[in-house]
Amino acid sequence: xxxxxxxxxxxxxxxxxxxxxxxxxxxxxxxxxxxxxxxxxxxxxxxxxxxxxxxxxxxxxxxxxxxxxxxxxxxxxxxxxxxxxxxxxxxxxxxxxxxxxxxxxxxxxxxxxxxxxxxxxxxxxxxxxxxxxxxxxxxxxxxxxxxxxxxxx
Numbered sequence: 123x124x125x126x127x128x129x130x131x132x133x134x135x136x137x138x139x140x141x142x143x144x145x146x147x148x149x150x151x152x153x154x155x156x157x158x159x160x161x162x163x164x165x166x167x168x169x170x171x172x173x174x175x176x177x178x179x180x181x182x183x184x185x186x187x188x189x190x191x192x193x194x195x196x197x198x199x200x201x202x203x204x205x206x207x208x209x210x211x212x213x214x215x216x217x218x219x220x221x222x223x224x225x226x227x228x229x230x231x232x233x234x235x236x237x238x239x240x241x242x243x244x245x246x247x248x249x250x251x252x253x254x255x256x257x258x259x260x261x262x263x264x265x266x267x268x269x270x271x272x273x274x275x
Contacts, residue, residue: 177216180208198250200242
């Protein structure tokens with residue numbers, strides 16, 4: 123085996139040609155150094171924070187205006203006032219969690235008074251009128267910063 127290696131070294135030589143690394147950029151960047159995972163010696167927070175946007179904060183209250191009722195009857199669509207910061211995915215999840223119905227599509231708009239309205243289109247096998255009867259509209263929406271000076275008479 124050693125004689126074979128010596129023969130190969132004599133014929134081909136011992137210095138291999140090094141491959142030249144192809145440079146793809148004209149600028150030089152220092153190499154990335156080793157990033158070790160963190161091993162904290164103690165816990166920084168005693169209690170994990172709760173999610174800021176839960177289902178009960180997302181949906182403020184359902185609308186029961188005449189146009190909303192028309193949407194329920196004609197288009198199988200529920201109408202809600204939702205939190206301004208909530209997005210369509212959060213609204214969809216909140217409707218699923220609170221009312222056990224699957225939303226097909228959600229359209230949103232910001233009303234002139236600054237609140238967000240969501241039109242929740244339900245799937246064809248679910249009747250929006252039945253869901254709306256279960257979802258009793260609240261007599262007064264949950265008090266929020268824009269409800270100054272309203273008495274509950």
